[in-house]
Amino acid sequence: MRKLMSVLIVVLILGCSAAPVLAKDLSIIEEVLKKVDEQSYFPDTDVTALMSMIIEDPEEGLEKIVVRYFRRDDGERFLLLIEEPQTQKGQGYLLEGDNLWFYDPSSRKFMHTSLKESFQGTDARNADFSQLTYSSSYKVVDYDEGKLGNFPVYIVDLEAVDDRVPYPYAKLWITKEGNLVLRTQEFSLNKRLMRSGLFPSYARVGNGVLPTQMIFIDELVEGKKTQITLTEISTAKLPDNVFTRAFLERASR
Amino acid sequence: MLSVVLKISARNVWRQKKRSFLLAGAIAFSMFVITIVNGLTGGVVDNIRVNFSHALGGHVFISGSEYREQGIVYLIADEQALLDSLAHYETSIESITRRSQAMPSLIFGSRQAMQLVYGVDFSEEDKLLSSLVVTQGSLERVTDEQTIILPRTVAERLGVEAGETVLMRLDTITGQRNVGEVIVAALIEDQERYGISAAYVNRSYLNSLLGLRPEEYQALNLFLTNMDDADEVGRGFREALGVPQPATLADIKEMDEEEAVRELFGMARVEEIEPWEGIKYQVTTINQIMEPVEAAVNVLRTIGLAIFIILLVITAVGITNTFRMILIERTKEIGTMRAFGMQQGMVRNIFLMEALLLSGGGALVGFVLYGVVSLVLGQISWDTMPAMQFFLDQGRITFDATAREVVLNTCLILAMSLLAANFPAKAAAKLSPVKAMSSNL
Numbered sequence: 001m002r003k004l005m006s007v008l009i010v011v012l013i014l015g016c017s018a019a020p021v022l023a024k025d026l027s028i029i030e031e032v033l034k035k036v037d038e039q040s041y042f043p044d045t046d047v048t049a050l051m052s053m054i055i056e057d058p059e060e061g062l063e064k065i066v067v068r069y070f071r072r073d074d075g076e077r078f079l080l081l082i083e084e085p086q087t088q089k090g091q092g093y094l095l096e097g098d099n100l101w102f103y104d105p106s107s108r109k110f111m112h113t114s115l116k117e118s119f120q121g122t123d124a125r126n127a128d129f130s131q132l133t134y135s136s137s138y139k140v141v142d143y144d145e146g147k148l149g150n151f152p153v154y155i156v157d158l159e160a161v162d163d164r165v166p167y168p169y170a171k172l173w174i175t176k177e178g179n180l181v182l183r184t185q186e187f188s189l190n191k192r193l194m195r196s197g198l199f200p201s202y203a204r205v206g207n208g209v210l211p212t213q214m215i216f217i218d219e220l221v222e223g224k225k226t227q228i229t230l231t232e233i234s235t236a237k238l239p240d241n242v243f244t245r246a247f248l249e250r251a252s253r
Numbered sequence: 254m255l256s257v258v259l260k261i262s263a264r265n266v267w268r269q270k271k272r273s274f275l276l277a278g279a280i281a282f283s284m285f286v287i288t289i290v291n292g293l294t295g296g297v298v299d300n301i302r303v304n305f306s307h308a309l310g311g312h313v314f315i316s317g318s319e320y321r322e323q324g325i326v327y328l329i330a331d332e333q334a335l336l337d338s339l340a341h342y343e344t345s346i347e348s349i350t351r352r353s354q355a356m357p358s359l360i361f362g363s364r365q366a367m368q369l370v371y372g373v374d375f376s377e378e379d380k381l382l383s384s385l386v387v388t389q390g391s392l393e394r395v396t397d398e399q400t401i402i403l404p405r406t407v408a409e410r411l412g413v414e415a416g417e418t419v420l421m422r423l424d425t426i427t428g429q430r431n432v433g434e435v436i437v438a439a440l441i442e443d444q445e446r447y448g449i450s451a452a453y454v455n456r457s458y459l460n461s462l463l464g465l466r467p468e469e470y471q472a473l474n475l476f477l478t479n480m481d482d483a484d485e486v487g488r489g490f491r492e493a494l495g496v497p498q499p500a501t502l503a504d505i506k507e508m509d510e511e512e513a514v515r516e517l518f519g520m521a522r523v524e525e526i527e528p529w530e531g532i533k534y535q536v537t538t539i540n541q542i543m544e545p546v547e548a549a550v551n552v553l554r555t556i557g558l559a560i561f562i563i564l565l566v567i568t569a570v571g572i573t574n575t576f577r578m579i580l581i582e583r584t585k586e587i588g589t590m591r592a593f594g595m596q597q598g599m600v601r602n603i604f605l606m607e608a609l610l611l612s613g614g615g616a617l618v619g620f621v622l623y624g625v626v627s628l629v630l631g632q633i634s635w636d637t638m639p640a641m642q643f644f645l646d647q648g649r650i651t652f653d654a655t656a657r658e659v660v661l662n663t664c665l666i667l668a669m670s671l672l673a674a675n676f677p678a679k680a681a682a683k684l685s686p687v688k689a690m691s692s693n694l
Binding site: 058059114116160163165166167168186188189190192194220221222223224 | 324360362363364365420422424425427428429430431432433462464
């Protein structure tokens with residue numbers, strides 16, 4: 001018995017002394033997150049694309065929304081102009097720095113909204129069309145290494161640093177090569193899985209990358225998901241007046 | 254002189270019992286109809302007001318919002334101005350309820366519905382519990398932490414029954430996503446069509462999802478000892494808390510559509526919200542909420558009054574014809590009385606007094622009939638008709654015709670009768686005694 005106790009104590013002492021050695025170096029992942037954010041930021045080029053959203057709702061059925069997407073990260077601006085369906089045609093979102101406006105041509109009014117809000121009742125959020133801010137909004141809690149399909153990935157657990165982000169907890173699958181986010185899971189304040197995201201394809205835009213396919217799955221409503229595809233991607237310079245309320249009003253007519 | 258007129262008139266009324274009965278019966282019916290309409294609408298308004306106040310948790314509602322960097326946060330703090338006002342109106346306040354509220358998505362399987370949810374402390378909301386009409390489940394375990402009382406129509410939309418669990422997806426007060434799980438304790442009759450459709454959960458649980466402490470709240474509601482003081486107390490709180498006095502329906506009629514919508518529903522269709530310091534309060538009273546209901550009930554009252562006037566006109570024609578017949582029947586009698594020295598004025602007064610006795614008696618009978626019918630109907634329990642419960646008091650119809658309405662209706666009947674009998678009375682007074690006595694009638 002005494003021998004067994006001695007062995008246990010030795011094991012414990014060794015375990016404790018080895019713990020710092022085995023502690024994960026989270027700074028590696030912090031660097032990866034910074035790279036993820038950096039390559040989602042296009043300071044030197046404008047981006048234009050056509051977004052097709054297919055919303056699968058078990059109650060409403062299938063719905064398609066087509067949106068013209070204009071983005072200029074220098075000045076944190078984007079403009080989303082709905083082209084389909086006919087009932088929503090002309091509605092638009094304009095991001096000007098910290099302010100996000102929603103324009104409805106039927107009332108001719110601009111209303112203040114937030115990046116946290118969902119886009120037109122889909123599973124996408126307005127923030128999904130802007131640059132990523134994982135490294136500044138979240139701190140790394142833990143990470144693991146694994147594989148997603150054939151890709152070696154970091155599986156990263158994040159916790160929000162403040163309440164500016166809608167999901168206080170998140171989990172990311174980031175490729176070791178290229179730092180692409182392939183999968184996300186977002187959790188509520190009480191750590192319940194609320195939304196999953198899949199990003200199977202990317203396009204290179206300048207020095208960065210832009211997901212050309214995004215699938216957002218509502219983890220609370222069975223069978224509800226939104227698939228977003230980006231086509232007609234262009235990096236041509238846009239006139240400055242595109243990112244103005246006047247342009248949105250004119251384009252909505 | 255009056256007693257003689259009264260005596261002769263009463264004798265004349267009594268002489269033709271059948272005719273008097275029919276005439277007074279018509280008047281009694283008119284009186285009964287208008288009083289029952291007044292009583293019913295009055296009772297319905299009272300009951301809706303009481304039921305609204307129970308569902309909303311008070312007669313005066315105080316809510317507050319704070320402007321923070323992340324956005325507007327709905328919260329009340331025990332500020333001095335609020336505490337002073339509460340102390341000032343201490344004698345007028347019967348009880349206080351504190352609530353939180355959210356507009357979450359309720360999710361069951363693949364279905365979801367947006368629903369207003371009140372977080373209430375059930376231990377201080379006995380009035381709410383007693384006013385709810387339960388259609389499924391029970392309120393016995395409602396004090397359990399994670400339970401919800403759900404409107405029946407919402408439950409039908411979700412396909413959920415009592416005892417099952419629904420998810421509640423909402424945002425915290427700072428805009429972060431959160432989700433809770435609640436067991437449906439009971440389904441209640443929905444009042445959506447009357448502007449109230451609310452689910453109820455425990456305040457402490459809702460607070461935990463909203464990111465508030467268990468004891469915090471977003472609305473302070475006051476039950477007053479006398480509901481009629483709601484406007485005065487509301488005005489006092491607004492003055493103390495620096496809240497502008499609200500626009501009335503009359504003011505809104507002058508506004509354009511957009512302005513009116515903003516005033517009525519407090520919708521901020523403004524381009525930009527100006528930040529503010531501290532807590533911005535909002536004070537609403539039960540009477541403000543009841544304004545559209547009362548407007549609808551006033552339409553009913555007006556229709557009732559129109560029917561009453563039509564009935565009165567028909568009765569007036571009957572009275573005129575009857576008194577013309579009476580004039581013909583009593584021509585000789587009038588001649589004899591005139592020959593014995595009765596003045597023209599007295600003959601006229603006897604006719605008019607007869608009309609007054611008939612209409613007064615009819616009005617009295619109509620009112621008594623209203624009393625009997627309202628008493629009988631008031632005893633019947635209408636529990637089998639859940640959709641009606643919002644109009645009822647504990648499942649029973651109540652009638653509340655005001656004294657002003659009864660007096661006004663009685664005066665209308667008396668005036669109409671006098672008017673109708675006036676022409677035959679004048680004709681009777683003008684009869685020549687000689688011609689009248691020589692008449693063959």
